[in-house]
Amino acid sequence: MAAPPDLDPSSIFSEKHSRLPDDTVFYAIFPDFSLTSTATSAASLHSLHLQILQTLTPLTSDYIWQHQPFSLLPLRPPPNSCLCSNHLPHLHGHLRVGDNLDDEWFTVFLLFHISTVFPDLSIRVWDSDGEFLLIEAAFHLPRWLNPQTSSNRVFIRRGKVHIVPRHRLRNPNLAEALSFVVSFGEESVAAEAVQAAVRKRIEEYPEKARRNMHRVRVRVPAAVAQVLSQEPCLVALAVEGFYDRDIDTMKYAAKMERFLSRGREEEELVCISVKMSRAMYAQLVQQTFQAPKCYPMPNRSDSAYVEAELGMKIACGLEMMYQHRRKEGSEGKGSTWEAFRESLERSGYFGGLLPGSKEYQRLMQNAEEYYRSSASFSRASEMMSAPVRRIDEILALPYSVDDFKCVDVPPSDDDSWLYNGEDELNSELLERQKEMELYDLKHKKTQKSKEQDNVGPSSSSNSDAFNPGDIAKTMQAFVEKVSSYKGAEVPENRNLKDVDLDADCFFKDVESMMKSHGGEEGRSDDDIEEGSSSDLDFDDSEDGIDGAELSEDIEDGEDTFMHSYSDALNEELKSTTLEKSFVRANEQAPKKDEGTSNAAEDMEEDFTPVDVDVNLVKSLLDSFSSQQGLPGPASNLLGLMGLQLPQEDKKEGK
Incomplete structure (x- = not known):
């Protein structure tokens, strides 16, 4: 099929x-x-x-x-x-x-x-x-x-x-x-x-694996004792069958056909020691379960009642596991079939049909027939039936109640760990919390160290030791950083690549724009429109200008352009008072009461370089002072870069 x-x-x-x-x-x-x-x-x-x-x-x-x-x-x-x-x-x-x-x-x-x-x-x-x-x-x-x-x-x-x-x-x-x-x-x-x-x-x-094992005395039917004495690991399947029981499997426990074949009156419980994990023991002890009517239980006043109750849960779990696996093994279904059926539904095999409808049943029957012919059916059947076959092999051997009566059974292990688990849990949580706090502290220290290394020393911790030179260093670190589309970035530990700027191409473009507006100052607007030599005309083949010739002309004109550009800027600045506001190297800032009538003439011939750092600090301090302690651009900018300027002392009488 x-x-x-x-x-x-x-x-x-x-x-x-x-x-x-x-x-x-x-x-x-x-x-x-x-x-x-x-x-x-x-x-x-x-x-x-x-x-x-x-x-x-x-x-x-x-x-x-x-x-x-x-x-x-x-x-x-x-x-x-x-x-x-x-x-x-x-x-x-x-x-x-x-x-x-x-x-x-x-x-x-x-x-x-x-x-x-x-x-x-x-x-x-x-x-x-x-x-x-x-x-x-x-x-x-x-x-x-x-x-x-x-x-x-x-x-x-x-x-x-x-x-x-x-x-x-x-x-x-x-x-x-x-x-x-x-x-x-x-x-x-x-x-x-x-x-x-x-x-x-x-x-x-x-x-720790050995400490995780727990030994406990239990009283069980002889058949259960025989199985667990030969295959101690089957207690895991017994606990699983008991813990994961449902209405269908509990029907098997009500009859106990496999492990209580002699009946309630004739069955005698024997005492054995069972080893299991602590998790299994907790799963058995913490669940309340009423013994089936067919199961022989001692009176509650009997000292062996606790051992018998725990043994009853193991016996019922073993019965439920045995019967369930025998049925699933014959059908070859189990978890493998469930996964296959879910894949049918995800693939749209049933076409949205209602479960239980005639067409749905037909498709399901076809899927089951195909599944039985697959290798998955054989593997699932083998896996589900393996414990059943092993139990049948063990119980097929001769055994009796007397085999377990003369055996010295050790006492149960202390189970105080089951009731003191809250302390262990709190200890584990405290350890995790401490680990998290150490991580946060280490992370903060690392970030602070990076900020100090990249931004410069901060004066927030000691305003009296404020050094104006820190402003220049911090600003220099700031302008060296590359901004992104999100805006300027505060200096931090980043491995950013330098901007790839073609300087030659940039100057050529700027020069071409300057030529289009410079040269003939007396030209009218109409002349400019007719004879424009902007960059939009570079590809115009009608001018007959060869690309190589144009490149040579541009290269020859680079020096001329730079001189012209510098002269134009100087001429523009001469008509302003901007030059008066700069502090030059080895010079103090001019006082307010000093005259400035001859300053312009002196500055025209003064080629002393401008002290960029001093002017930067002076401008930022003046801006900060004008804020009068209120938030403003200077304090915000310096604060982002890790600097905090000291507040001015209030003048007397104010």
């Missing part, structure tokens, strides 16, 4: 068709030999796979994972449903962490451990939030790094975090980024502050 358009079940978990689960961490391990040739043999990946699992076994053998254990699968191209890479051979896996965040960081620790033992590997790890290693070190990252620019940049290699620098690779793909990390690893190693932030989260592992 033909598949519905664009609905291959093998690709439903691609990033294009599916949203990543919120509580799942993904990881991929890329060996260096996968970069040299995509024809890497399956034997090489398989050998690496076995070596890694053998290395991790001592660290994970006694650990109870919340939902599923740490696993790796070798993948050679061309894969059909890989979130990591479609063309590079690698090992990959994913882990649902649920409510137990310790599983995620224990996984990170294992990946760092792998990268240390096997130095020729590059590892990626991420979740639905993205590069969560960067989130952990957010206060220490370079400013350019953000969720939009972090794609294919973050790796774990040789026990360190590597970040591919942007100035080396602008938008790298996975192969380019891996090649860079392998060839130029010393450049991609993240800053020590980033390393320390990540290392702080995993430095207590694997000891």
